Amino acid sequence: MSDFNAIAQSRPDRNAEQFTEFYYKTFDSDRTGLMALYKDQSMLTFEAQPIQGATAIIEKLTSLPFSKIQHEVASLDAQPSNTEGGILVLVSGRLLVDEEQRPMSYTQAFQLLPDGQGSYFVFNDVFRLVYGAS
Amino acid sequence: MVARGSKKAGSSSGGIAKRRSAARTDRDGDLVMDSAAKRGGIGKSRGSAGKGSERGGKSARVDSASFQREVLRHVASNDRSMRNSAPTNRGQLEELKITGWTNSKASNTNDRGVGSLIDWLEKKAKAKSGPSKKPVKIKKSRVEGDDTLIISVPSENVPVILRMNGFAFAGANIEIKRVSGEAEGSTGSGKESTVQMLKGVLERRYNPTTKLLDLSALGQDQDLKAAQIFDSKSTTSKFFPALMKVLDQQFKTATEKQEAIESVSLAHNDLPNLSAVTTLAQTLPQLRNLDLSHNAFKDTESLSLWRRKFRNLDHLVITNNPLEQAQPDYSKEFLKWYPKLRLLNTIQIRTDEEAAKGTSASVELPFPIRTPIFQDEGQIAETFIRTFFTGFDADRPTLATMYYDSASDFSFAVNTQAPRDPASTASAPQDWDPNAHIRSSRNLKKIQQLPARQTRHFRGPEAVAKIWSQLPPTRHPDLAAQARSWLVECQSQPGVPDPTGQSPVGVDGFLITIHGEFVELDRDSKAETKRRSFDRSFVIGPGGPTGVRVVNDMLTIRAYGGVQAFEPETVEPFITTATATATAAAGAGAGAGSGSGVVDATPPVPALPPGVTLEAAEQMVLEVQKRTGMTVGYAKDCLEQVGWVFESALGAFEAVRANLPPEAFVQQ
Numbered sequence: 001m002s003d004f005n006a007i008a009q010s011r012p013d014r015n016a017e018q019f020t021e022f023y024y025k026t027f028d029s030d031r032t033g034l035m036a037l038y039k040d041q042s043m044l045t046f047e048a049q050p051i052q053g054a055t056a057i058i059e060k061l062t063s064l065p066f067s068k069i070q071h072e073v074a075s076l077d078a079q080p081s082n083t084e085g086g087i088l089v090l091v092s093g094r095l096l097v098d099e100e101q102r103p104m105s106y107t108q109a110f111q112l113l114p115d116g117q118g119s120y121f122v123f124n125d126v127f128r129l130v131y132g133a134s
Numbered sequence: 135m136v137a138r139g140s141k142k143a144g145s146s147s148g149g150i151a152k153r154r155s156a157a158r159t160d161r162d163g164d165l166v167m168d169s170a171a172k173r174g175g176i177g178k179s180r181g182s183a184g185k186g187s188e189r190g191g192k193s194a195r196v197d198s199a200s201f202q203r204e205v206l207r208h209v210a211s212n213d214r215s216m217r218n219s220a221p222t223n224r225g226q227l228e229e230l231k232i233t234g235w236t237n238s239k240a241s242n243t244n245d246r247g248v249g250s251l252i253d254w255l256e257k258k259a260k261a262k263s264g265p266s267k268k269p270v271k272i273k274k275s276r277v278e279g280d281d282t283l284i285i286s287v288p289s290e291n292v293p294v295i296l297r298m299n300g301f302a303f304a305g306a307n308i309e310i311k312r313v314s315g316e317a318e319g320s321t322g323s324g325k326e327s328t329v330q331m332l333k334g335v336l337e338r339r340y341n342p343t344t345k346l347l348d349l350s351a352l353g354q355d356q357d358l359k360a361a362q363i364f365d366s367k368s369t370t371s372k373f374f375p376a377l378m379k380v381l382d383q384q385f386k387t388a389t390e391k392q393e394a395i396e397s398v399s400l401a402h403n404d405l406p407n408l409s410a411v412t413t414l415a416q417t418l419p420q421l422r423n424l425d426l427s428h429n430a431f432k433d434t435e436s437l438s439l440w441r442r443k444f445r446n447l448d449h450l451v452i453t454n455n456p457l458e459q460a461q462p463d464y465s466k467e468f469l470k471w472y473p474k475l476r477l478l479n480t481i482q483i484r485t486d487e488e489a490a491k492g493t494s495a496s497v498e499l500p501f502p503i504r505t506p507i508f509q510d511e512g513q514i515a516e517t518f519i520r521t522f523f524t525g526f527d528a529d530r531p532t533l534a535t536m537y538y539d540s541a542s543d544f545s546f547a548v549n550t551q552a553p554r555d556p557a558s559t560a561s562a563p564q565d566w567d568p569n570a571h572i573r574s575s576r577n578l579k580k581i582q583q584l585p586a587r588q589t590r591h592f593r594g595p596e597a598v599a600k601i602w603s604q605l606p607p608t609r610h611p612d613l614a615a616q617a618r619s620w621l622v623e624c625q626s627q628p629g630v631p632d633p634t635g636q637s638p639v640g641v642d643g644f645l646i647t648i649h650g651e652f653v654e655l656d657r658d659s660k661a662e663t664k665r666r667s668f669d670r671s672f673v674i675g676p677g678g679p680t681g682v683r684v685v686n687d688m689l690t691i692r693a694y695g696g697v698q699a700f701e702p703e704t705v706e707p708f709i710t711t712a713t714a715t716a717t718a719a720a721g722a723g724a725g726a727g728s729g730s731g732v733v734d735a736t737p738p739v740p741a742l743p744p745g746v747t748l749e750a751a752e753q754m755v756l757e758v759q760k761r762t763g764m765t766v767g768y769a770k771d772c773l774e775q776v777g778w779v780f781e782s783a784l785g786a787f788e789a790v791r792a793n794l795p796p797e798a799f800v801q802q
Contacts, residue, residue, distance in 0.1 A: 013587050017578055045625065048507050049748070065755040065766055074692075075549035076578040079591070081673050081686045082631060082640070090671050090688040092549045097766065098759075099800045105552055105695055107669040109647050111627070126623065126647050130669065130695060 016078030016089045019112060019120060024071040031062045037122050039115070045126045057125075070096040072103070087112040087120070092130070105130045227273055228292050229313040232283040238304035247304065248275065248283060254303055255285070259294045262359075270294060284313065293360035331361055332380040340395075347381075347395050350425070351402040374410050378417040388420075397423035401451075405429040408439040415443035416793065423449040431455040434467040435743065435777050441471045442771060448489065449477040508624045515624045515644045518674055518682050523610045526602075527652075534599035537684045539677065541633050544598045545591050546605075546689035547577040552667070555696030565664075570606050571691065598687075606654040606663070619697050621649040630675035630685055643675035643685065651694060665694045746778045754780050759800075762787045768798040 026033040038044075038054035044061075045051075051060050073093040081088035089110040094103035111124035232251070240247030252272050259270035274286035287295055292312075299310040335357050339348045353364055363373045385391035395418055400411060405426075414421075421444050431437055434457065450468060457464050465478050476482060476489035510516050518537070525533035538544070548571050566572050575581075576590035592601045611619040623646070630643030647669070654664045669690040677683035751773070759769040761784060769783075776782035 011584075013578055013584075043625070045507060045623065048623065050507060050625075059749060063749040063752050065752040065759070065770075067756065067760070073579060074551040075547040075690050077545050077547040077576050077688050077690070078578065079543040079545060079686045079688060081543075082629060084629075086629070088671065088673060088686045088688065090547070090669065090690060092547075092552065092669055092690045092692060094551070094553070100765070103553065105692075107647075107649065107690065109645070109671045111645060111673075113629070124625065124627065124645055126625070126645070126671075128621070128623075128647070128649060130621075130649050130667070 012080045012085075012087045013078050015112070015120065016076065016087055019087075019110070020073060020076055020089065020091055023110075024073065027061070028070050031064075032058060034058060034061060037120075038125075039121050039123075042122050043124050044122075045124075047128060066097040068098050071106075072096070081111065082113065085114045086123070095129075226289050227286040228289045230285050230287065230292065230295060231311045231313050232285065232308055233281055233311075234306055234308040235283060235303055236281045236306075238306035238308075240304040241306075246277070248277060251283065251303055251308075252285065255295060255298065258298055258301070259291060262297060263291075263294050293356050297359055297362055297365065299362070328361070328376070329380055331357055332377050333384075336377065336381055336384070342394070345394060345396040346399065346423075347397070348399045349377075349403075350399045350428075353403065371410065375413045378413040382417055391418070392420040396421070397425070399425035400429070401425045402428045405431065407431070407436040412439045415440050419444065420446050422446055425451040426455070427451045428454040431457050433457050433461045434464050438775050438777060441775055444472060445474065447472045447475050450475060451479055453479050508622065509626050510624055510644070511626070514682060515646055515674070518672075519622060519646065519648070520613060521680075522672075523613065527607075527609050530602040531599045534595045534602065536680050537674075537678060537682060538595040538598045538687075539633065539683055540594045541631070542595070542598065542684045542687070543591065543593050544601065544684075544687040544689075545576040546574070546601075546691060548572060548575040549577070549690055549692040552692035552695055554693045555698075567606065570604055574601055574604065607657060607660070608652040608654055609662075610650065610652045619651055621697075623647045627673060630673060632675070633677055633683070641675055643673060646672040646674065648672075651697070667692050667695045743778055751778055754778065754783070758783050758787070763799050764794070765798060765800055768794070 023034070023037065026037075035054055035058045038057050040053050042054055042057060043050065043052050044057045046060060049060075051057050071093060072095075073091055075092045076089070078087050078089045080086065087110075089112060090107070091110070092105070092107045095106050096103050106127065106129050108128070109124075109126045110122055112120040113123040115121045232255075235241065235247065235251050238247055238251070240250045243250070252275055256270050256272055260267055263270060270287070270291045272285045272287050276284050278284055285295075296310055296312070298308070300307055302308075335355060336347070338357075340346070341348070352358060358364065358373070362369065364370050382391070385394065398414065398418060398421055400414075403411075405411065406429075424444065424447060426437075431452070432455075436457075450472070452458075452464070452468075461467075465481075465483055468475055468478055469483060474484075474489045476484045476486065508515075522533065522537070525536070548566055550566060574590050576587060578587065581587050581590065592598050613620060625645050627643045627645040629640035632638075632641045648671070649667070649669050651665060651667050653662045654666065655661065656663050669692075671686070671688045673685040674682050675685050754773055755766060755769045757780065758764070758773055759766055762769065762772075764772065764787070772787055773780070773783050776786045
């Protein structure tokens with residue numbers, strides 16, 4: 001986590017970039033590593049299924065029915081959304097699942113909040129496939 | 135508050151409408167199924183059997199199709215001789231030879247047990263003669279030699295008595311044969327004669343005029359009884375696949391077969407599930423009408439082998455099955471299973487237009503699609519969404535002053551790599567306007583320098599209105615009338631900044647995520663130029679002249695990608711009253727006019743049996759996929775068909791493996 005903890009808070013755009021890079025790298029290699037990014041008050045809405053709490057969220061993410069996954073971020077934007085340094089991040093991109101050659105489009109909105117220790121945690125995470133396959 | 139499914143949208147989403155069967159007499163197949171459905175009442179409750187009578191031939195008012203059906207039925211149930219290749223005259227006596235009885239415990243009486251044997255035969259035969267329970271009379275009997283009993287019975291009783299060949303009478307197995315010598319039944323007859331017999335069954339049960347193959351009450355079929363088809367488990371399980379094979383052989387091409395048979399009845403077969411008849415789906419995949427009434431299906435699960443089969447099924451009759459009581463909302467399942475199902479029993483569950491179109495997502499998705507979440511309060515978010523998109527299309531400057539203040543942020547990013555909708559011919563290559571789109575796109579993947587990022591970040595109503603004026607004019611689909619083009623979700627969001635400073639810890643607001651589409655218009659002619667998809671996320675909080683202020687507004691514009699991903703698997707065509715009030719209100723206003731309810735607030739209902747969590751199900755999909763090499767979509771289908779019993783899934787896969795298309799497997 002050290003690299004993520006080192007993220008400075010002065011630049012929401014940079015933070016968002018580093019966050020998404022770290023998030024998807026971890027997601028694609030070892031989903032359990034995402035545990036550090038969620039807290040008990042975190043919410044994940046995965047294809048409209050609401051899940052609360054870091055443990056339940058990681059359970060959900062690790063149980064997704066694929067063994068190999070690769071996120072490719074195509075667009076990324078971020079805005080400060082909270083007086084205490086919260087960031088709203090909107091990502092759109094492509095998902096490659098297992099050996100499937102056809103990517104799927106997805107979008108993901110993150111609401112990041114400072115964790116009080118110089119880093120961020122995911123307060124709200126809304127994931128949606130926006131197209132099945134191309 | 136508008137009720138979910140306003141009048142207009144409700145009717146197009148397949149609101150329940152009773153349909154008069156009389157209106158359908160001009161349609162092949164449909165007509166047949168109507169009469170089939172009606173006939174379902176005969177025998178159990180004559181009173182509800184509708185017009186006409188079982189002996190329709192006597193009634194001049196009965197239409198010709200049902201007349202033919204009744205004749206056919208009569209033929210099928212009573213008189214095998216009419217089309218039998220070896221005709222025997224009704225009422226004529228035939229001799230049967232019985233041996234083996236001398237070893238019975240009853241044979242130490244004066245008549246060596248012949249009297250009790252004849253009584254026993256008559257009683258058993260009567261019990262076996264089907265629901266009619268007609269008495270079977272052995273007219274004459276004589277003993278020949280030491281161990282042979284010759285009986286004479288009316289020819290119509292011969293098959294039922296022959297069925298008792300091998301039965302145990304008072305501890306002794308008896309053998310029954312025709313005096314002509316040849317043993318009856320599948321065991322004694324060669325393959326050729328079995329095929330001939332099955333062909334006869336099919337011919338007799340097929341009506342070329344109505345294109346109906348009537349496979350109802352097979353257990354009462356005299357030919358099948360005579361062949362002892364249902365006497366052993368092994369022949370019973372082989373029978374239907376064999377019948378389907380013979381059926382298949384009668385046609386040169388699939389098209390010919392499809393044109394010849396539009397309707398099948400499997401009524402009155404005591405079927406508890408589809409395992410015995412599942413091959414019907416392979417043999418007649420294009421079937422339009424199916425009668426499963428008067429069976430023993432206790433729930434839709436027991437029919438799951440035919441989930442996603444019969445893609446053109448138009449009419450299903452499922453009356454007089456336990457599932458009607460046990461699973462009153464079964465229609466939902468069938469709607470989900472059959473994209474073109476229009477009539478369920480006598481009720482129209484989809485409009486003709488919808489059925490013609492078919493309403494299932496054709497795209498394979500690894501995750502179950504669920505209906506969206508919409509957590510609104512007092513219609514705040516809903517009103518905002520409605521006003522926003524109308525305003526964005528019609529009058530952007532006014533919209534900016536309504537919802538944006540000096541702390542409101544807007545930015546947009548163009549995703550130039552998003553895949554286009556392959557199903558849409560209208561999604562021509564997306565050219566992006568360097569001035570309108572690209573110059574201000576704040577895609578952090580592309581724009582690296584801080585100054586460039588800062589100039590693409592718009593704060594305050596003036597800056598927002600200005601950049602909006604540079605974006606091409608748009609037209610978004612109507613939220614109510616074209617609800618299927620939208621996916622709107624809303625969640626409450628605590629800690630939203632309060633510009634008044636009265637609440638330092640922030641106030642409660644909403645996070646709204648929207649996926650949808652719009653067309654861009656030419657600035658001057660207002661002609662449509664491009665169709666695009668977009669994703670837009672808002673954080674809104676209290677404040678401003680309307681009571682709502684935008685905190686964040688982020689827009690992603692991408693190539694038009696279609697709306698397949700939003701189609702919920704659970705199509706909800708019925709207006710439910712159970713929907714929570716707040717969420718229903720939100721759904722209505724935000725445009726859940728369509729039955730599919732893009733902002734439908736119905737809680738997610740994955741099609742999983744009780745006790746199987748979504749997580750467990752997904753784990754199973756993964757495991758099945760691993761072991762079979764099938765794609766995630768097929769693995770999921772496979773599991774669904776076996777009711778998410780993991781152990782059964784692999785067996786089911788083996789059973790259908792040979793028939794799976796190449797695309798069922800992950801390409802190497």
